[in-house]
Amino acid sequence: MAGGMELWAIVPELVLAGWVLVLLPLGPFLPSARKGVTTWVAVAGLAAAAIASARMVSWPHQSVFLDTYAVDSFAVYFKLFAITVTEIVLLATHGHFRGRPHESEVPALLVLTCLGMIGLAASQDLVLIALFVQLVTVGSYILVGIAKEDRHATEGALKLFLFSAAAGAVMLYGMSLLYGLTGTLRLPELALRLPTMPPLTVLAALGLVLVGYGFKITVVPFHAWAPDTYQGAPTPIAGFLSVGPKAAGLAVLLRTLQVAFPRDLGNWTQDMAMLAALTMTVGNLFALRQTSVKRLLAYSSIAQAGYLLVGVAAATRDVLAVPGLLFYLVVYLFMNLGAFLAVDGIERQIGTDERERFAGVGGRLPLSAAVLTISLLSLAGFPPFGGFVGKTMLFGAALGAGWAWLAVIMGMNIALSLYYYVRVIELLYLRPVPERSFNQEPTALRFALIVLALGSILTGAMPQFWVTWASQAARLLAASTI
Amino acid sequence: MPVLTLIIFLPLVGAILLFFVPGRAACRAVALGTSGIVLTLSVILAVQCNWQSGALQFEEQIPWIPALGASYHVGTDGLSLPLVLLSALLTFLALLFSWNQDRHPRAFFALFLVMETGLLGVFSTFDLLLFYVFFEVSLVPMYFIIGLWGHERRIEAALKFFLYTRVGSLAMLLSILALYLGTAPRTFDLMAIVAAQPYAGTGLGPSLVLLGFFIGFAIKLPVIPFHSWLPDAHTEAPTAGSVILAGVLLKLGGYGFLRVALPTVPEAFGAWAELIAALAVISAVYGAAVAMAQTDLKRLVAFSSVNHMGYVMLGVAVAATVWANPSDRAAAASGASYQLVAHGLVTGALFFLVGMLTDRTETREIGRLSGLWAALPLYGSLLVFTMFASLGLPALAHFAAEVQIVLGTLGVYRWAAVGMLLGILVTTAMFLWTLQRVLLGELPAEWTTLPGLTPRELTTMLSLMVLIILLGVVPGPLVGLFEGVLRHGPGTILTGIKQAYV
Numbered sequence: 001m002a003g004g005m006e007l008w009a010i011v012p013e014l015v016l017a018g019w020v021l022v023l024l025p026l027g028p029f030l031p032s033a034r035k036g037v038t039t040w041v042a043v044a045g046l047a048a049a050a051i052a053s054a055r056m057v058s059w060p061h062q063s064v065f066l067d068t069y070a071v072d073s074f075a076v077y078f079k080l081f082a083i084t085v086t087e088i089v090l091l092a093t094h095g096h097f098r099g100r101p102h103e104s105e106v107p108a109l110l111v112l113t114c115l116g117m118i119g120l121a122a123s124q125d126l127v128l129i130a131l132f133v134q135l136v137t138v139g140s141y142i143l144v145g146i147a148k149e150d151r152h153a154t155e156g157a158l159k160l161f162l163f164s165a166a167a168g169a170v171m172l173y174g175m176s177l178l179y180g181l182t183g184t185l186r187l188p189e190l191a192l193r194l195p196t197m198p199p200l201t202v203l204a205a206l207g208l209v210l211v212g213y214g215f216k217i218t219v220v221p222f223h224a225w226a227p228d229t230y231q232g233a234p235t236p237i238a239g240f241l242s243v244g245p246k247a248a249g250l251a252v253l254l255r256t257l258q259v260a261f262p263r264d265l266g267n268w269t270q271d272m273a274m275l276a277a278l279t280m281t282v283g284n285l286f287a288l289r290q291t292s293v294k295r296l297l298a299y300s301s302i303a304q305a306g307y308l309l310v311g312v313a314a315a316t317r318d319v320l321a322v323p324g325l326l327f328y329l330v331v332y333l334f335m336n337l338g339a340f341l342a343v344d345g346i347e348r349q350i351g352t353d354e355r356e357r358f359a360g361v362g363g364r365l366p367l368s369a370a371v372l373t374i375s376l377l378s379l380a381g382f383p384p385f386g387g388f389v390g391k392t393m394l395f396g397a398a399l400g401a402g403w404a405w406l407a408v409i410m411g412m413n414i415a416l417s418l419y420y421y422v423r424v425i426e427l428l429y430l431r432p433v434p435e436r437s438f439n440q441e442p443t444a445l446r447f448a449l450i451v452l453a454l455g456s457i458l459t460g461a462m463p464q465f466w467v468t469w470a471s472q473a474a475r476l477l478a479a480s481t482i
Numbered sequence: 483m484p485v486l487t488l489i490i491f492l493p494l495v496g497a498i499l500l501f502f503v504p505g506r507a508a509c510r511a512v513a514l515g516t517s518g519i520v521l522t523l524s525v526i527l528a529v530q531c532n533w534q535s536g537a538l539q540f541e542e543q544i545p546w547i548p549a550l551g552a553s554y555h556v557g558t559d560g561l562s563l564p565l566v567l568l569s570a571l572l573t574f575l576a577l578l579f580s581w582n583q584d585r586h587p588r589a590f591f592a593l594f595l596v597m598e599t600g601l602l603g604v605f606s607t608f609d610l611l612l613f614y615v616f617f618e619v620s621l622v623p624m625y626f627i628i629g630l631w632g633h634e635r636r637i638e639a640a641l642k643f644f645l646y647t648r649v650g651s652l653a654m655l656l657s658i659l660a661l662y663l664g665t666a667p668r669t670f671d672l673m674a675i676v677a678a679q680p681y682a683g684t685g686l687g688p689s690l691v692l693l694g695f696f697i698g699f700a701i702k703l704p705v706i707p708f709h710s711w712l713p714d715a716h717t718e719a720p721t722a723g724s725v726i727l728a729g730v731l732l733k734l735g736g737y738g739f740l741r742v743a744l745p746t747v748p749e750a751f752g753a754w755a756e757l758i759a760a761l762a763v764i765s766a767v768y769g770a771a772v773a774m775a776q777t778d779l780k781r782l783v784a785f786s787s788v789n790h791m792g793y794v795m796l797g798v799a800v801a802a803t804v805w806a807n808p809s810d811r812a813a814a815a816s817g818a819s820y821q822l823v824a825h826g827l828v829t830g831a832l833f834f835l836v837g838m839l840t841d842r843t844e845t846r847e848i849g850r851l852s853g854l855w856a857a858l859p860l861y862g863s864l865l866v867f868t869m870f871a872s873l874g875l876p877a878l879a880h881f882a883a884e885v886q887i888v889l890g891t892l893g894v895y896r897w898a899a900v901g902m903l904l905g906i907l908v909t910t911a912m913f914l915w916t917l918q919r920v921l922l923g924e925l926p927a928e929w930t931t932l933p934g935l936t937p938r939e940l941t942t943m944l945s946l947m948v949l950i951i952l953l954g955v956v957p958g959p960l961v962g963l964f965e966g967v968l969r970h971g972p973g974t975i976l977t978g979i980k981q982a983y984v
Binding site for chain 2: 323377382383384388389392393395396399400404407408411412414415418419422423426429430463464467468471
């Protein structure tokens with residue numbers, strides 16, 4: 001615990017913060033035909049932050065800024081994750097917002113939200129966590145509502161705002177309880193003091209904090225905002241919300257549970273397993289009846305959050321759990337973002353996300369349709385795509401933790417999910433091709449789609465690299481708890 | 483040279499290549515050429531293989547996901563070699579038959595080649611994770627083949643096929659993971675798992691693992707009550723798709739039972755064997771009886787598959803009966819394996835024949851077909867031959883298989899042997915009655931000038947006919963091949979059966 005001004009440890013964060021300050025005033029000075037330049041400036045800034053983060057991959061675990069901020073492989077993993085998500089989403093927003101109002105502000109807001117996600121994954125202090133949660137949320141709801149002319153977008157932004165305000169307040173209440181009990185806000189110190197506290201109060205505080213985290217991760221029953229918000233939001237932004245903040249929420253949840261809370265406190269692992277089962281089941285059941293593809297993907301991403309929670313629940317019980325979770329997150333980035341961006345490509349041509357209107361699109365927009373198919377098959381857990389390896393690891397974690405029931409529920413859910421995924425694929429390819437011709441997707445979006453599809457395939461066919469990295473990041477997180 | 487890897491992945495390379503060649507003729511050449519090379523290589527593999535040893539040959543093992551204990555482990559032995567040959571042959575013939583495919587030929591050929599990679603992979607891998615991967619890889623192309631090129635109710639049939647098989651494979655995945663977690667150190671390698679026997683005994687754990695495998699393979703095979711996807715999928719699929727479905731995809735179930743379920747949970751399988759034998763007999767009799775009631779010729783052939791696969795299940799159940807005489811068990815196991823190959827050839831041929839008929843008459847209604855022997859004499863004779871082969875006429879392929887199963891069963895479950903004979907009787911009646919309705923009687927005037935068989939169709943049928951006769955007249959080599967596996971086995975393919983030969 002030295003100094004407290006270890007600026008060398010937060011170079012990526014400083015780069016991003018500086019870039020936001022450059023990007024925001026840059027927009028108004030650009031001529032309206034040139035507003036898209038901000039995207040490329042943002043891409044460059046994120047690349048610089050990625051390089052700065054990549055340097056830190058092999059650093060040993062250390063705590064900086066008076067023990068409030070972690071520099072470890074786990075945090076670096078999420079830094080690179082958040083930056084990758086933002087880079088890819090920028091490629092899609094570039095075309096999506098071209099010529100619309102606020103075109104130049106979108107990249108700045110995305111970078112700002114990315115900064116929040118990076119901070120969230122590394123924080124080990126409750127106040128910092130609360131702060132970064134707010135940063136992510138504020139960025140998100142401006143992004144959702146930025147298409148002011150669209151009523152649905154405004155509705156989505158308002159829902160997100162109201163839910164986040166309520167969830168945030170409950171979370172802060174839980175945090176204040178923890179502070180009242182122990183007199184500290186730092187996770188490592190909480191770990192030392194919580195075991196001697198009355199377990200019931202600690203459990204209550206944990207439950208309240210989980211409301212705030214669960215809102216970000218779309219854990220049932222804190223998921224209700226997601227379908228409306230995703231449907232109303234511009235599609236690339238919906239994709240961003242379904243991957244970025246969700247991953248950041250999982251990172252902070254895992255760190256809080258692993259570092260601060262005693263392992264034998266109540267039955268929290270068991271409760272978390274039940275929450276995982278509930279989340280995946282509710283997500284899949286509601287997805288079955290959706291006619292809007294974006295709502296369908298929203299419910300599907302709630303179900304995916306359920307699978308991810310299996311990794312959190314089994315974290316202390318089986319060695320496969322945390323690597324499985326981290327690996328699955330990377331795959332989830334490729335497949336879920338792939339699905340949303342492909343829907344963006346299709347939606348822009350047919351002007352709606354109604355499922356029935358997707359009929360025969362496979363013959364007209366081969367790239368978007370192919371990427372959507374690969375992404376959906378990967379989400380359904382088909383080999384040789386990455387979703388299969390990730391699901392296998394999480395299955396293994398559930399069985400290894402002694403929860404055969406959870407593995408069976410997960411298996412039944414995956415089988416059920418195939419039904420609604422395959423109905424979309426069926427529309428794309430097995431129905432008559434529409435008469436009118438379509439324009440090709442913008443180049444940047446095409447590039448993003450190809451990268452995402454390759455990601456789904458490579459994480460499935462050659463998963464060794466990612467599995468090793470995920471295992472290493474997981475080991476370092478475990479090491480930091482001692 | 484890693485010849486097995488070459489065989490497995492060459493079709494995939496061909497499928498990718500298809501998207502870089504212009505025109506229909508070039509596509510056709512690439513597709514047929516690829517599957518022809520794969521067939522040739524498989525034959526070379528079979529020739530070079532030592533048929534007596536029964537050991538794992540052409541083995542290759544390289545790390546795939548070391549962190550998870552999964553490796554790329556392929557090889558071939560007496561049980562897998564005939565099925566590799568069968569897949570290569572039927573894919574080649576199916577593509578040859580689809581020579582004139584004019585709706586999206588590129589995608590059609592590519593899907594068949596991708597599926598061939600999956601099928602060849604399943605039959606040659608000895609790593610359970612890889613087994614699962616190949617098992618599923620063969621599923622998606624078939625969904626599209628049924629859904630895009632099938633008949634009237636193709637979309638529902640494709641969805642039903644997809645969902646059923648998926649439920650089965652997820653159950654199988656859970657069992658595979660249970661084996662993986664139970665073995666120390668954790669590994670997906672089949673040999674290591676069989677050697678470690680993590681789920682020996684007949685307790686709850688082994689029974690649950692067996693249940694997972696049973697659901698997975700019984701849906702694929704299929705056995706009653708998991709069969710209802712089959713008639714729809716087989717009927718709605720295009721001819722080439724039906725051939726692969728019946729000829730090869732069903733074999734994944736039988737092969738899975740023999741290769742994976744029997745050696746990994748032998749005692750639990752033994753404890754449930756009698757119940758499974760009962761299901762198998764019901765399946766066989768029910769399949770034959772329902773086939774008799776069909777009015778659609780293709781559906782009739784589809785239900786006859788349920789009947790034939792019932793015998794496979796019966797053979798597997800007898801082989802699993804731990805307390806039975808080892809030589810009975812060995813005969814049943816060998817018979818079940820033989821039945822897989824025989825059914826692939828005979829039912830493949832039957833679906834080709836039905837396809838040729840519908841191409842000409844444009845109907846599959848048995849009620850509307852009659853007197854066709856007069857219009858198509860050569861075709862009629864081929865149909866008679868193939869249906870006689872299917873009902874188990876001596877000196878043809880099915881006879882050799884079913885005799886072994888019956889003999890094995892007699893010493894173990896007498897009632898089941900009687901039930902099986904009843905099934906064969908109903909099948910015989912069913913096929914004879916069908917022949918009478920379709921070939922004899924009065925020929926409708928509109929069909930007096932149907933075009934005869936083309937050389938391509940004739941080649942397809944003749945090659946299958948030669949093999950059907952060969953397997954019926956000279957069963958020795960193939961039985962010897964299976965015996966080699968049972969006697970020496972890679973690891974202990976059928977625990978306890980080895981004693982029969984000691």
